[in-house]
Amino acid sequence: MDETKPWYQSRTIWGGVVALIAASAGYFGYDxxxxxxxxxxxxxxxxxxxxxxxxxxxxxxxxxxTIG
Structure with a gap:
């Protein structure tokens, strides 16, 4: 795994964000x-x-x- 990518293209980061949203939604009664x-x-x-x-x-x- 030598390639690098911006953080916002990481499925792991966004999966964590979704898990946080789901946990927060569950707290407020949404599933x-x-x-x-x-x-x-x-x-x-x-x-x-x-x-x-x-x-x-x-x-x-x-x-x-300019770009050099």
Whole structure:
């Protein structure tokens, strides 16, 4: 496992976020089934990737210096 990736592309991170959301939802009386866990994890990963792309494009367009 020599490849690196941004934290927001990690299924482990987003799985943990979903587990935290599910635990919090359970505390308030809502129940998420395993299918909903997977769907929510996939949606968060896709959304994070899209946000990362937008931030990268904006950063390049707003930069004050050239790439060397």
């Amino acid at each position: 998420l089934d395993p299918g909903a866990h997977e769907a929510l994890t996939n949606a968060l990963i896709s959304g994070a990737g899209a946000v990362g792309a937008v931030v990268a494009i904006y950063g390049r367009l707003a930069a004050k210096s």
